[in-house]
Amino acid sequence: MKKALAIDVGGTKIYNAIIDETGKILSDVEKHSTPKTFDQIKAIFTEIIKKYEKDVDIIAFSTCGEVNNENTKIVGSTGNIAKEYPNMNFKELSTKPVYVENDANCAAWAEAKIGAAKDSKNSVMITFGTGVGGGIIINNKLFKGKSGAAGSMHFKMYPDKRRKCTCGAWDCFEAYTSGPGLAKTAAEMTGNPDVTTYDIIDGVKNSDDKMIEIYNRWHDYIISGVIGLANLFDPECFVLSGSMAEFIQTDRVEKEVNSEIITAPVKIFKATAGNYSGMIGAALLALNSGGING
């Protein structure tokens, strides 16, 4: 059975493992802190690849940043990683083939193949964390668009410039539904800039009226966004993932979304492919040459 060396590259951590074509993790998962500079990041890649490339058929990167439709390089800039990182020449890192895909797209692919969306031909995965990412599957293929950036969850919640998004634009879905977005809403609603997402979740557990109001507002933003996505993409399901997803009431989102959309009903699931879904998706895409729509 074919195997991939999967490497997941985020702003904070780099993970690697050997994964087979069914998505099974065959090795220990190794973890490194993401270093500050391009050269240090490249040195870690080189070290990992030197150690394992002989045991695998392909190197599969799941990385922050949007990736081109040829799966060879990052296009545009990425947030919280060395600013030269997008210039990485992945192909020259190994004598084996190298495949690169965006981490949210990899996770969406893992969910579509072995996770919550495995019975769906069309699915939309949304990751809620420090940012908000998206990966969209259309007709069993990964949807990339013309430049590889399709599925970017930067559509507007308001048309009138209220809150700046990390992407540089105004009022994106991310700016209201990410962890920092929820904290910002809390600061606006309480006048206290120090309320954390933990305070909000704790407050909800302890029946604090104000925290429940903030938590409900956060759900309203999520529901508003998902309604639009359901009408635009008409998928069988949505998969919610990321560190903030555990606090989302999926039953409530599903009920409210289905009461407003004009497309056929959607299912709302939590992700089930696990913490390493990025690596698993990268390996599955790389080993089975998953089709691309774009």
Place this chain on the structure above:
Amino acid sequence: MKKALAIDVGGTKIYNAIIDETGKILSDVEKHSTPKTFDQIKAIFTEIIKKYEKDVDIIAFSTCGEVNNENTKIVGSTGNIAKEYPNMNFKELSTKPVYVENDANCAAWAEAKIGAAKDSKNSVMITFGTGVGGGIIINNKLFKGKSGAAGSMHFKMYPDKRRKCTCGAWDCFEAYTSGPGLAKTAAEMTGNPDVTTYDIIDGVKNSDDKMIEIYNRWHDYIISGVIGLANLFDPECFVLSGSMAEFIQTDRVEKEVNSEIITAPVKIFKATAGNYSGMIGAALLALNSGGING
């Protein structure tokens, strides 16, 4: 060369013409007023088909309402046409094959094949009129989603229930950017419920400050929506069509959208496939079995 009898069905008019597989209209275009009842509509279809079916290979309907992925029937309800119309059994209307597709999807297909988007693999067409419709082409295929309703331009401009949309939900793109949506904005901004879209366009021509402010607000809504669509779909271009499109400043929309999106730049075009793009698209889809993505 193969030919289709194309029939365009709207709430006000029914058109028909014979069109070949290159999209050329070979006959006069006939026009009927859309009657009130299901039986009267069916009688017009029967009359048209009886007259022309012997001359063509297929009957191609471009219709209001979303159409299933098998292109045989309407799914869900439609706005301003006899409420039983979605029950029409199109197949039994002719001894020749019958193909049915949504009118906005047909127009988007015509633009993608012979119109403004003919050099694009991925395009988003938006029709601005009494309502706002959409048709999306992904990787040279019509994007339909699981139930045929993908590309519905019902995503929210605000998350907090300000203006009801004709679809029954709140604050959809349609509710702010359609002709009636523009008039509603004018009523809100002037306190006068009788301002028409004509008054606004005339006012802009005559440098009326208030009308210019309303016109600019309308553009802000359009630009906000297109930014989100560009980030989600990453298309090469947008095609703006419909009776209201002639009043949209495409250069301004293109410039502002490209200054905010995180995907690669998009082009904004006006539609070029003409008034009969629905019939042309239906004929091209029916005769060339255009692929479906969903």
